[in-house]
Amino acid sequence: MIDLLALTLAGEEPASPCGENAKLRWQWLGEGLFEICPLHGYQRAVVISAGIHGNETAPIELLNQCVGEILAGTRPLAVRLLVVLGNPPAMRAGKRYLTSDMNRMFGGRYAQFEPSGETARAQQLEQAISAFFAGESAARFHFDLHTAIRESCLPRFGLLPFQQCPYSAEMLALLDAAALDAVVIHQAPGGTFSHFSSEQMQAASCTLELGKARPFGSNDLQQFADIHQALRAFISAAPLPPRTQRPMRVFRVAQSLIKRSEAFKLYLSNDTANFTELVQGTLLCEQPGEVYRVQHDTEWILFPNPAVALGLRAGMMLIEVPRNTLF
Ligand SMILES: [Zn+2]
Structure with a gap:
Protein backbone atom coordinates (compact mmCIF):
# COMPACT_ATOMS: atom_id res chain seq x y z
CA MET A 1 0.00 0.00 0.00
CA ILE A 2 1.27 3.46 -0.92
CA ASP A 3 1.52 6.06 1.83
CA LEU A 4 1.99 9.24 -0.15
CA LEU A 5 2.84 11.41 2.85
CA ALA A 6 5.34 8.96 4.37
CA LEU A 7 7.09 8.57 1.00
CA THR A 8 7.21 12.33 0.49
CA LEU A 9 8.54 13.06 3.99
CA ALA A 10 11.20 10.37 3.48
CA GLY A 11 12.09 11.75 0.04
CA GLU A 12 11.36 8.34 -1.47
CA GLU A 13 9.41 7.04 -4.44
CA PRO A 14 7.04 4.06 -4.64
CA ALA A 15 8.64 0.79 -5.76
CA SER A 16 6.67 1.04 -9.00
CA PRO A 17 5.66 4.40 -10.58
CA CYS A 18 2.20 3.19 -11.52
CA GLY A 19 -0.34 0.57 -10.66
CA GLU A 20 -3.86 -0.63 -11.31
CA ASN A 21 -6.67 -2.60 -9.71
CA ALA A 22 -10.15 -3.59 -10.93
CA LYS A 23 -11.51 -0.07 -10.40
CA LEU A 24 -8.69 2.43 -10.95
CA ARG A 25 -5.19 3.11 -12.06
CA TRP A 26 -2.71 5.39 -10.37
CA GLN A 27 0.50 7.06 -11.37
CA TRP A 28 3.31 8.74 -9.41
CA LEU A 29 4.13 11.74 -11.60
CA GLY A 30 6.98 13.06 -9.50
CA GLU A 31 7.53 14.10 -5.92
CA GLY A 32 4.19 15.07 -4.37
CA LEU A 33 2.31 14.55 -7.66
CA PHE A 34 -0.05 11.59 -7.72
CA GLU A 35 -2.83 10.93 -10.24
CA ILE A 36 -5.64 8.43 -9.79
CA CYS A 37 -8.13 7.68 -12.55
CA PRO A 38 -11.23 5.50 -12.32
CA LEU A 39 -11.38 2.90 -15.08
CA HIS A 40 -15.12 3.21 -15.66
CA GLY A 41 -15.53 6.86 -16.60
CA TYR A 42 -15.87 10.15 -14.74
CA GLN A 43 -17.53 13.55 -15.11
CA ARG A 44 -15.17 15.68 -13.05
CA ALA A 45 -11.43 16.25 -13.18
CA VAL A 46 -10.33 17.43 -9.75
CA VAL A 47 -7.03 18.76 -8.42
CA ILE A 48 -6.68 18.79 -4.64
CA SER A 49 -3.52 20.38 -3.34
CA ALA A 50 -2.10 20.87 0.14
CA GLY A 51 1.29 21.81 1.55
CA ILE A 52 1.93 24.76 -0.75
CA HIS A 53 2.88 26.11 2.69
CA GLY A 54 4.96 23.27 4.15
CA ASN A 55 3.90 23.65 7.79
CA GLU A 56 0.14 23.57 7.10
CA THR A 57 -0.01 19.94 8.05
CA ALA A 58 -3.64 19.01 8.80
CA PRO A 59 -4.93 19.31 5.21
CA ILE A 60 -1.91 17.30 4.01
CA GLU A 61 -2.84 14.55 6.46
CA LEU A 62 -6.50 14.50 5.49
CA LEU A 63 -5.64 14.44 1.79
CA ASN A 64 -3.26 11.55 2.43
CA GLN A 65 -6.06 9.71 4.24
CA CYS A 66 -8.37 10.20 1.24
CA VAL A 67 -5.72 8.73 -1.09
CA GLY A 68 -5.20 5.78 1.27
CA GLU A 69 -8.94 5.04 1.34
CA ILE A 70 -9.23 5.25 -2.44
CA LEU A 71 -6.26 2.93 -3.03
CA ALA A 72 -7.52 0.49 -0.40
CA GLY A 73 -10.91 0.45 -2.10
CA THR A 74 -12.79 1.57 1.01
CA ARG A 75 -13.79 4.82 -0.74
CA PRO A 76 -15.04 4.69 -4.34
CA LEU A 77 -13.42 7.13 -6.76
CA ALA A 78 -15.76 8.76 -9.27
CA VAL A 79 -13.52 11.57 -10.52
CA ARG A 80 -10.17 11.81 -12.23
CA LEU A 81 -8.01 13.07 -9.38
CA LEU A 82 -4.64 14.80 -9.16
CA VAL A 83 -3.26 15.05 -5.65
CA VAL A 84 -0.56 17.67 -5.13
CA LEU A 85 1.69 18.00 -2.08
CA GLY A 86 2.98 21.44 -2.90
CA ASN A 87 6.29 22.03 -1.18
CA PRO A 88 7.95 18.80 0.06
CA PRO A 89 11.28 20.38 1.17
CA ALA A 90 9.35 22.87 3.34
CA MET A 91 7.13 20.04 4.65
CA ARG A 92 10.24 18.11 5.70
CA ALA A 93 11.65 21.22 7.39
CA GLY A 94 8.32 22.02 9.10
CA LYS A 95 8.38 25.50 7.55
CA ARG A 96 5.96 27.63 5.58
CA TYR A 97 8.63 27.95 2.87
CA LEU A 98 12.42 27.80 2.60
CA THR A 99 13.21 30.84 0.43
CA SER A 100 10.01 32.52 -0.81
CA ASP A 101 6.27 32.08 -0.48
CA MET A 102 5.16 29.90 -3.39
CA ASN A 103 1.58 31.08 -3.18
CA ARG A 104 2.56 34.43 -4.67
CA MET A 105 4.44 32.91 -7.61
CA PHE A 106 1.79 31.33 -9.81
CA GLY A 107 0.70 32.61 -13.20
CA GLY A 108 4.36 32.91 -14.23
CA ARG A 109 5.18 35.31 -11.38
CA TYR A 110 7.97 32.95 -10.25
CA ALA A 111 10.08 34.69 -12.93
CA GLN A 112 10.00 37.87 -10.80
CA PHE A 113 11.53 36.11 -7.77
CA GLU A 114 15.13 35.24 -6.98
CA PRO A 115 15.54 31.69 -8.40
CA SER A 116 15.12 29.02 -5.69
CA GLY A 117 13.71 25.56 -5.14
CA GLU A 118 10.34 27.24 -4.76
CA THR A 119 10.41 29.14 -8.05
CA ALA A 120 11.33 25.87 -9.81
CA ARG A 121 8.56 24.00 -7.97
CA ALA A 122 5.91 26.62 -8.81
CA GLN A 123 6.83 26.27 -12.47
CA GLN A 124 6.73 22.47 -12.23
CA LEU A 125 3.30 22.56 -10.56
CA GLU A 126 1.93 24.81 -13.30
CA GLN A 127 3.19 22.33 -15.89
CA ALA A 128 1.68 19.38 -13.98
CA ILE A 129 -1.73 21.08 -13.73
CA SER A 130 -1.62 22.08 -17.40
CA ALA A 131 -0.81 18.49 -18.40
CA PHE A 132 -3.58 17.14 -16.15
CA PHE A 133 -6.25 19.39 -17.67
CA ALA A 134 -4.93 19.26 -21.27
CA GLY A 135 -7.73 18.08 -23.55
CA GLU A 136 -9.91 17.27 -20.54
CA SER A 137 -13.61 17.73 -21.35
CA ALA A 138 -14.94 16.84 -17.87
CA ALA A 139 -15.83 19.66 -15.46
CA ARG A 140 -12.63 21.03 -13.92
CA PHE A 141 -12.06 21.79 -10.24
CA HIS A 142 -9.13 22.76 -8.04
CA PHE A 143 -9.21 22.99 -4.24
CA ASP A 144 -6.05 24.29 -2.60
CA LEU A 145 -6.08 23.43 1.11
CA HIS A 146 -4.43 25.63 3.74
CA THR A 147 -4.54 26.44 7.41
CA ALA A 148 -4.06 29.97 8.74
CA ILE A 149 -1.28 31.18 11.02
CA ARG A 150 -3.36 33.61 13.03
CA GLU A 151 -6.61 33.38 14.91
CA SER A 152 -9.77 34.11 12.98
CA CYS A 153 -13.18 35.38 14.08
CA LEU A 154 -14.52 33.24 11.23
CA PRO A 155 -12.25 30.19 11.46
CA ARG A 156 -12.96 28.46 8.16
CA PHE A 157 -13.19 30.34 4.91
CA GLY A 158 -12.62 30.14 1.18
CA LEU A 159 -10.81 32.62 -1.03
CA LEU A 160 -12.29 32.80 -4.51
CA PRO A 161 -9.98 33.98 -7.27
CA PHE A 162 -10.93 37.04 -9.29
CA GLN A 163 -12.78 35.92 -12.41
CA GLN A 164 -15.16 37.46 -14.94
CA CYS A 165 -17.66 34.58 -15.05
CA PRO A 166 -19.99 33.40 -12.23
CA TYR A 167 -18.57 30.99 -9.64
CA SER A 168 -19.42 27.31 -10.07
CA ALA A 169 -22.63 26.25 -8.31
CA GLU A 170 -21.19 22.76 -7.77
CA MET A 171 -18.15 24.26 -6.06
CA LEU A 172 -20.30 26.53 -3.86
CA ALA A 173 -22.41 23.51 -2.84
CA LEU A 174 -19.20 21.79 -1.73
CA LEU A 175 -18.12 24.87 0.26
CA ASP A 176 -21.54 25.01 1.93
CA ALA A 177 -21.32 21.31 2.82
CA ALA A 178 -17.78 21.78 4.14
CA ALA A 179 -19.23 24.09 6.82
CA LEU A 180 -17.15 27.09 5.78
CA ASP A 181 -18.04 30.20 7.73
CA ALA A 182 -17.36 32.57 4.85
CA VAL A 183 -16.04 33.07 1.36
CA VAL A 184 -14.02 36.07 0.19
CA ILE A 185 -14.12 37.22 -3.43
CA HIS A 186 -10.90 38.68 -4.81
CA GLN A 187 -11.29 41.73 -7.01
CA ALA A 188 -7.97 41.53 -8.83
CA PRO A 189 -5.67 38.83 -10.25
CA GLY A 190 -3.09 37.37 -7.89
CA GLY A 191 -0.22 34.91 -7.73
CA THR A 192 -2.04 32.15 -5.87
CA PHE A 193 -2.25 28.56 -7.07
CA SER A 194 -6.06 28.73 -7.23
CA HIS A 195 -5.93 31.91 -9.30
CA PHE A 196 -3.68 30.17 -11.82
CA SER A 197 -6.09 27.25 -12.26
CA SER A 198 -9.09 29.57 -12.59
CA GLU A 199 -7.50 32.01 -15.02
CA GLN A 200 -5.36 29.70 -17.13
CA MET A 201 -7.08 26.31 -16.77
CA GLN A 202 -10.73 27.50 -16.55
CA ALA A 203 -11.15 25.35 -13.44
CA ALA A 204 -13.64 26.18 -10.69
CA SER A 205 -11.12 26.83 -7.97
CA CYS A 206 -10.83 28.01 -4.42
CA THR A 207 -8.22 28.43 -1.70
CA LEU A 208 -9.55 26.93 1.53
CA GLU A 209 -8.38 28.14 4.94
CA LEU A 210 -9.43 25.45 7.35
CA GLY A 211 -8.30 26.44 10.84
CA LYS A 212 -4.97 26.46 12.66
CA ALA A 213 -1.96 24.22 11.89
CA ARG A 214 0.08 22.06 14.27
CA PRO A 215 3.09 19.76 13.62
CA PHE A 216 2.55 16.45 11.76
CA GLY A 217 0.83 13.91 13.98
CA SER A 218 -0.47 16.52 16.47
CA ASN A 219 -3.51 17.62 14.50
CA ASP A 220 -6.98 17.05 15.82
CA LEU A 221 -8.38 15.86 12.49
CA GLN A 222 -11.87 15.95 14.06
CA GLN A 223 -11.64 19.72 13.69
CA PHE A 224 -11.37 19.14 9.96
CA ALA A 225 -14.12 16.52 9.77
CA ASP A 226 -16.55 18.69 7.80
CA ILE A 227 -14.17 19.45 4.96
CA HIS A 228 -12.98 15.85 4.98
CA GLN A 229 -16.56 14.54 4.66
CA ALA A 230 -17.43 17.05 1.94
CA LEU A 231 -14.32 16.29 -0.15
CA ARG A 232 -14.85 12.55 0.23
CA ALA A 233 -18.43 12.92 -1.02
CA PHE A 234 -17.29 15.15 -3.88
CA ILE A 235 -14.70 12.71 -5.21
CA SER A 236 -17.04 9.73 -4.74
CA ALA A 237 -19.92 11.57 -6.46
CA ALA A 238 -21.96 10.80 -3.33
CA PRO A 239 -24.58 13.24 -1.95
CA LEU A 240 -22.95 16.09 -0.03
CA PRO A 241 -23.62 16.16 3.73
CA PRO A 242 -26.34 18.69 4.61
CA ARG A 243 -25.27 22.00 6.10
CA THR A 244 -26.34 22.47 9.70
CA GLN A 245 -24.58 25.78 10.41
CA ARG A 246 -25.87 29.29 9.70
CA PRO A 247 -25.51 30.32 6.04
CA MET A 248 -22.05 31.03 4.71
CA ARG A 249 -21.23 34.76 4.73
CA VAL A 250 -19.88 36.40 1.58
CA PHE A 251 -17.28 39.17 1.54
CA ARG A 252 -15.38 40.91 -1.18
ZN1 LIG B 1 -1.22 28.54 3.52
Whole structure:
Protein backbone atom coordinates (compact mmCIF):
# COMPACT_ATOMS: atom_id res chain seq x y z
CA MET A 1 0.00 0.00 0.00
CA ILE A 2 1.27 3.46 -0.92
CA ASP A 3 1.52 6.06 1.83
CA LEU A 4 1.99 9.24 -0.15
CA LEU A 5 2.84 11.41 2.85
CA ALA A 6 5.34 8.96 4.37
CA LEU A 7 7.09 8.57 1.00
CA THR A 8 7.21 12.33 0.49
CA LEU A 9 8.54 13.06 3.99
CA ALA A 10 11.20 10.37 3.48
CA GLY A 11 12.09 11.75 0.04
CA GLU A 12 11.36 8.34 -1.47
CA GLU A 13 9.41 7.04 -4.44
CA PRO A 14 7.04 4.06 -4.64
CA ALA A 15 8.64 0.79 -5.76
CA SER A 16 6.67 1.04 -9.00
CA PRO A 17 5.66 4.40 -10.58
CA CYS A 18 2.20 3.19 -11.52
CA GLY A 19 -0.34 0.57 -10.66
CA GLU A 20 -3.86 -0.63 -11.31
CA ASN A 21 -6.67 -2.60 -9.71
CA ALA A 22 -10.15 -3.59 -10.93
CA LYS A 23 -11.51 -0.07 -10.40
CA LEU A 24 -8.69 2.43 -10.95
CA ARG A 25 -5.19 3.11 -12.06
CA TRP A 26 -2.71 5.39 -10.37
CA GLN A 27 0.50 7.06 -11.37
CA TRP A 28 3.31 8.74 -9.41
CA LEU A 29 4.13 11.74 -11.60
CA GLY A 30 6.98 13.06 -9.50
CA GLU A 31 7.53 14.10 -5.92
CA GLY A 32 4.19 15.07 -4.37
CA LEU A 33 2.31 14.55 -7.66
CA PHE A 34 -0.05 11.59 -7.72
CA GLU A 35 -2.83 10.93 -10.24
CA ILE A 36 -5.64 8.43 -9.79
CA CYS A 37 -8.13 7.68 -12.55
CA PRO A 38 -11.23 5.50 -12.32
CA LEU A 39 -11.38 2.90 -15.08
CA HIS A 40 -15.12 3.21 -15.66
CA GLY A 41 -15.53 6.86 -16.60
CA TYR A 42 -15.87 10.15 -14.74
CA GLN A 43 -17.53 13.55 -15.11
CA ARG A 44 -15.17 15.68 -13.05
CA ALA A 45 -11.43 16.25 -13.18
CA VAL A 46 -10.33 17.43 -9.75
CA VAL A 47 -7.03 18.76 -8.42
CA ILE A 48 -6.68 18.79 -4.64
CA SER A 49 -3.52 20.38 -3.34
CA ALA A 50 -2.10 20.87 0.14
CA GLY A 51 1.29 21.81 1.55
CA ILE A 52 1.93 24.76 -0.75
CA HIS A 53 2.88 26.11 2.69
CA GLY A 54 4.96 23.27 4.15
CA ASN A 55 3.90 23.65 7.79
CA GLU A 56 0.14 23.57 7.10
CA THR A 57 -0.01 19.94 8.05
CA ALA A 58 -3.64 19.01 8.80
CA PRO A 59 -4.93 19.31 5.21
CA ILE A 60 -1.91 17.30 4.01
CA GLU A 61 -2.84 14.55 6.46
CA LEU A 62 -6.50 14.50 5.49
CA LEU A 63 -5.64 14.44 1.79
CA ASN A 64 -3.26 11.55 2.43
CA GLN A 65 -6.06 9.71 4.24
CA CYS A 66 -8.37 10.20 1.24
CA VAL A 67 -5.72 8.73 -1.09
CA GLY A 68 -5.20 5.78 1.27
CA GLU A 69 -8.94 5.04 1.34
CA ILE A 70 -9.23 5.25 -2.44
CA LEU A 71 -6.26 2.93 -3.03
CA ALA A 72 -7.52 0.49 -0.40
CA GLY A 73 -10.91 0.45 -2.10
CA THR A 74 -12.79 1.57 1.01
CA ARG A 75 -13.79 4.82 -0.74
CA PRO A 76 -15.04 4.69 -4.34
CA LEU A 77 -13.42 7.13 -6.76
CA ALA A 78 -15.76 8.76 -9.27
CA VAL A 79 -13.52 11.57 -10.52
CA ARG A 80 -10.17 11.81 -12.23
CA LEU A 81 -8.01 13.07 -9.38
CA LEU A 82 -4.64 14.80 -9.16
CA VAL A 83 -3.26 15.05 -5.65
CA VAL A 84 -0.56 17.67 -5.13
CA LEU A 85 1.69 18.00 -2.08
CA GLY A 86 2.98 21.44 -2.90
CA ASN A 87 6.29 22.03 -1.18
CA PRO A 88 7.95 18.80 0.06
CA PRO A 89 11.28 20.38 1.17
CA ALA A 90 9.35 22.87 3.34
CA MET A 91 7.13 20.04 4.65
CA ARG A 92 10.24 18.11 5.70
CA ALA A 93 11.65 21.22 7.39
CA GLY A 94 8.32 22.02 9.10
CA LYS A 95 8.38 25.50 7.55
CA ARG A 96 5.96 27.63 5.58
CA TYR A 97 8.63 27.95 2.87
CA LEU A 98 12.42 27.80 2.60
CA THR A 99 13.21 30.84 0.43
CA SER A 100 10.01 32.52 -0.81
CA ASP A 101 6.27 32.08 -0.48
CA MET A 102 5.16 29.90 -3.39
CA ASN A 103 1.58 31.08 -3.18
CA ARG A 104 2.56 34.43 -4.67
CA MET A 105 4.44 32.91 -7.61
CA PHE A 106 1.79 31.33 -9.81
CA GLY A 107 0.70 32.61 -13.20
CA GLY A 108 4.36 32.91 -14.23
CA ARG A 109 5.18 35.31 -11.38
CA TYR A 110 7.97 32.95 -10.25
CA ALA A 111 10.08 34.69 -12.93
CA GLN A 112 10.00 37.87 -10.80
CA PHE A 113 11.53 36.11 -7.77
CA GLU A 114 15.13 35.24 -6.98
CA PRO A 115 15.54 31.69 -8.40
CA SER A 116 15.12 29.02 -5.69
CA GLY A 117 13.71 25.56 -5.14
CA GLU A 118 10.34 27.24 -4.76
CA THR A 119 10.41 29.14 -8.05
CA ALA A 120 11.33 25.87 -9.81
CA ARG A 121 8.56 24.00 -7.97
CA ALA A 122 5.91 26.62 -8.81
CA GLN A 123 6.83 26.27 -12.47
CA GLN A 124 6.73 22.47 -12.23
CA LEU A 125 3.30 22.56 -10.56
CA GLU A 126 1.93 24.81 -13.30
CA GLN A 127 3.19 22.33 -15.89
CA ALA A 128 1.68 19.38 -13.98
CA ILE A 129 -1.73 21.08 -13.73
CA SER A 130 -1.62 22.08 -17.40
CA ALA A 131 -0.81 18.49 -18.40
CA PHE A 132 -3.58 17.14 -16.15
CA PHE A 133 -6.25 19.39 -17.67
CA ALA A 134 -4.93 19.26 -21.27
CA GLY A 135 -7.73 18.08 -23.55
CA GLU A 136 -9.91 17.27 -20.54
CA SER A 137 -13.61 17.73 -21.35
CA ALA A 138 -14.94 16.84 -17.87
CA ALA A 139 -15.83 19.66 -15.46
CA ARG A 140 -12.63 21.03 -13.92
CA PHE A 141 -12.06 21.79 -10.24
CA HIS A 142 -9.13 22.76 -8.04
CA PHE A 143 -9.21 22.99 -4.24
CA ASP A 144 -6.05 24.29 -2.60
CA LEU A 145 -6.08 23.43 1.11
CA HIS A 146 -4.43 25.63 3.74
CA THR A 147 -4.54 26.44 7.41
CA ALA A 148 -4.06 29.97 8.74
CA ILE A 149 -1.28 31.18 11.02
CA ARG A 150 -3.36 33.61 13.03
CA GLU A 151 -6.61 33.38 14.91
CA SER A 152 -9.77 34.11 12.98
CA CYS A 153 -13.18 35.38 14.08
CA LEU A 154 -14.52 33.24 11.23
CA PRO A 155 -12.25 30.19 11.46
CA ARG A 156 -12.96 28.46 8.16
CA PHE A 157 -13.19 30.34 4.91
CA GLY A 158 -12.62 30.14 1.18
CA LEU A 159 -10.81 32.62 -1.03
CA LEU A 160 -12.29 32.80 -4.51
CA PRO A 161 -9.98 33.98 -7.27
CA PHE A 162 -10.93 37.04 -9.29
CA GLN A 163 -12.78 35.92 -12.41
CA GLN A 164 -15.16 37.46 -14.94
CA CYS A 165 -17.66 34.58 -15.05
CA PRO A 166 -19.99 33.40 -12.23
CA TYR A 167 -18.57 30.99 -9.64
CA SER A 168 -19.42 27.31 -10.07
CA ALA A 169 -22.63 26.25 -8.31
CA GLU A 170 -21.19 22.76 -7.77
CA MET A 171 -18.15 24.26 -6.06
CA LEU A 172 -20.30 26.53 -3.86
CA ALA A 173 -22.41 23.51 -2.84
CA LEU A 174 -19.20 21.79 -1.73
CA LEU A 175 -18.12 24.87 0.26
CA ASP A 176 -21.54 25.01 1.93
CA ALA A 177 -21.32 21.31 2.82
CA ALA A 178 -17.78 21.78 4.14
CA ALA A 179 -19.23 24.09 6.82
CA LEU A 180 -17.15 27.09 5.78
CA ASP A 181 -18.04 30.20 7.73
CA ALA A 182 -17.36 32.57 4.85
CA VAL A 183 -16.04 33.07 1.36
CA VAL A 184 -14.02 36.07 0.19
CA ILE A 185 -14.12 37.22 -3.43
CA HIS A 186 -10.90 38.68 -4.81
CA GLN A 187 -11.29 41.73 -7.01
CA ALA A 188 -7.97 41.53 -8.83
CA PRO A 189 -5.67 38.83 -10.25
CA GLY A 190 -3.09 37.37 -7.89
CA GLY A 191 -0.22 34.91 -7.73
CA THR A 192 -2.04 32.15 -5.87
CA PHE A 193 -2.25 28.56 -7.07
CA SER A 194 -6.06 28.73 -7.23
CA HIS A 195 -5.93 31.91 -9.30
CA PHE A 196 -3.68 30.17 -11.82
CA SER A 197 -6.09 27.25 -12.26
CA SER A 198 -9.09 29.57 -12.59
CA GLU A 199 -7.50 32.01 -15.02
CA GLN A 200 -5.36 29.70 -17.13
CA MET A 201 -7.08 26.31 -16.77
CA GLN A 202 -10.73 27.50 -16.55
CA ALA A 203 -11.15 25.35 -13.44
CA ALA A 204 -13.64 26.18 -10.69
CA SER A 205 -11.12 26.83 -7.97
CA CYS A 206 -10.83 28.01 -4.42
CA THR A 207 -8.22 28.43 -1.70
CA LEU A 208 -9.55 26.93 1.53
CA GLU A 209 -8.38 28.14 4.94
CA LEU A 210 -9.43 25.45 7.35
CA GLY A 211 -8.30 26.44 10.84
CA LYS A 212 -4.97 26.46 12.66
CA ALA A 213 -1.96 24.22 11.89
CA ARG A 214 0.08 22.06 14.27
CA PRO A 215 3.09 19.76 13.62
CA PHE A 216 2.55 16.45 11.76
CA GLY A 217 0.83 13.91 13.98
CA SER A 218 -0.47 16.52 16.47
CA ASN A 219 -3.51 17.62 14.50
CA ASP A 220 -6.98 17.05 15.82
CA LEU A 221 -8.38 15.86 12.49
CA GLN A 222 -11.87 15.95 14.06
CA GLN A 223 -11.64 19.72 13.69
CA PHE A 224 -11.37 19.14 9.96
CA ALA A 225 -14.12 16.52 9.77
CA ASP A 226 -16.55 18.69 7.80
CA ILE A 227 -14.17 19.45 4.96
CA HIS A 228 -12.98 15.85 4.98
CA GLN A 229 -16.56 14.54 4.66
CA ALA A 230 -17.43 17.05 1.94
CA LEU A 231 -14.32 16.29 -0.15
CA ARG A 232 -14.85 12.55 0.23
CA ALA A 233 -18.43 12.92 -1.02
CA PHE A 234 -17.29 15.15 -3.88
CA ILE A 235 -14.70 12.71 -5.21
CA SER A 236 -17.04 9.73 -4.74
CA ALA A 237 -19.92 11.57 -6.46
CA ALA A 238 -21.96 10.80 -3.33
CA PRO A 239 -24.58 13.24 -1.95
CA LEU A 240 -22.95 16.09 -0.03
CA PRO A 241 -23.62 16.16 3.73
CA PRO A 242 -26.34 18.69 4.61
CA ARG A 243 -25.27 22.00 6.10
CA THR A 244 -26.34 22.47 9.70
CA GLN A 245 -24.58 25.78 10.41
CA ARG A 246 -25.87 29.29 9.70
CA PRO A 247 -25.51 30.32 6.04
CA MET A 248 -22.05 31.03 4.71
CA ARG A 249 -21.23 34.76 4.73
CA VAL A 250 -19.88 36.40 1.58
CA PHE A 251 -17.28 39.17 1.54
CA ARG A 252 -15.38 40.91 -1.18
CA VAL A 253 -12.06 42.69 -1.06
CA ALA A 254 -12.67 46.44 -0.88
CA GLN A 255 -9.02 47.46 -0.64
CA SER A 256 -5.62 45.82 -0.60
CA LEU A 257 -3.10 47.52 1.68
CA ILE A 258 0.14 47.58 -0.32
CA LYS A 259 3.38 48.28 1.51
CA ARG A 260 5.22 50.87 -0.57
CA SER A 261 7.69 52.19 1.98
CA GLU A 262 9.82 50.85 4.83
CA ALA A 263 8.08 53.56 6.87
CA PHE A 264 4.76 51.69 6.41
CA LYS A 265 2.87 51.58 9.71
CA LEU A 266 -0.12 49.35 10.41
CA TYR A 267 -2.12 50.45 13.46
CA LEU A 268 -3.25 46.99 14.51
CA SER A 269 -1.64 44.74 17.09
CA ASN A 270 0.34 41.80 15.74
CA ASP A 271 -2.18 39.27 17.00
CA THR A 272 -5.24 40.87 15.39
CA ALA A 273 -7.55 38.06 14.31
CA ASN A 274 -8.71 37.64 10.73
CA PHE A 275 -12.21 39.09 10.18
CA THR A 276 -11.85 41.56 13.05
CA GLU A 277 -14.50 44.25 12.50
CA LEU A 278 -13.36 47.84 12.17
CA VAL A 279 -15.67 50.83 12.10
CA GLN A 280 -15.72 53.72 9.64
CA GLY A 281 -13.02 56.33 10.20
CA THR A 282 -10.60 54.04 12.06
CA LEU A 283 -7.01 54.97 11.19
CA LEU A 284 -5.56 51.75 9.85
CA CYS A 285 -2.26 52.37 8.12
CA GLU A 286 0.06 55.10 7.04
CA GLN A 287 3.06 55.54 4.77
CA PRO A 288 4.56 58.61 3.11
CA GLY A 289 1.87 60.22 0.95
CA GLU A 290 -0.87 57.82 2.01
CA VAL A 291 -3.23 57.43 4.95
CA TYR A 292 -5.89 54.72 5.04
CA ARG A 293 -8.98 54.99 7.20
CA VAL A 294 -11.88 52.55 7.17
CA GLN A 295 -14.18 53.83 4.40
CA HIS A 296 -17.39 51.81 4.76
CA ASP A 297 -19.63 51.56 7.86
CA THR A 298 -17.84 48.33 8.73
CA GLU A 299 -14.81 46.69 7.16
CA TRP A 300 -13.17 43.41 8.12
CA ILE A 301 -9.39 42.90 8.13
CA LEU A 302 -7.84 39.82 6.53
CA PHE A 303 -4.18 38.66 6.71
CA PRO A 304 -2.70 41.78 8.37
CA ASN A 305 1.10 41.56 8.10
CA PRO A 306 3.20 44.75 8.10
CA ALA A 307 6.40 42.66 7.87
CA VAL A 308 5.90 41.76 4.18
CA ALA A 309 8.45 42.81 1.54
CA LEU A 310 8.02 46.13 -0.25
CA GLY A 311 5.41 46.04 -2.99
CA LEU A 312 3.52 43.16 -1.37
CA ARG A 313 0.16 43.15 0.35
CA ALA A 314 0.20 43.93 4.06
CA GLY A 315 -3.50 43.16 4.51
CA MET A 316 -6.91 43.26 2.86
CA MET A 317 -9.99 45.21 3.84
CA LEU A 318 -13.27 43.39 3.21
CA ILE A 319 -16.91 44.38 2.98
CA GLU A 320 -19.84 41.99 3.31
CA VAL A 321 -21.95 41.48 0.20
CA PRO A 322 -25.10 39.45 -0.64
CA ARG A 323 -24.65 35.87 -1.81
CA ASN A 324 -25.95 36.65 -5.28
CA THR A 325 -22.70 38.59 -5.87
CA LEU A 326 -21.27 35.14 -6.62
CA PHE A 327 -23.43 34.49 -9.67
ZN1 LIG B 1 -1.22 28.54 3.52
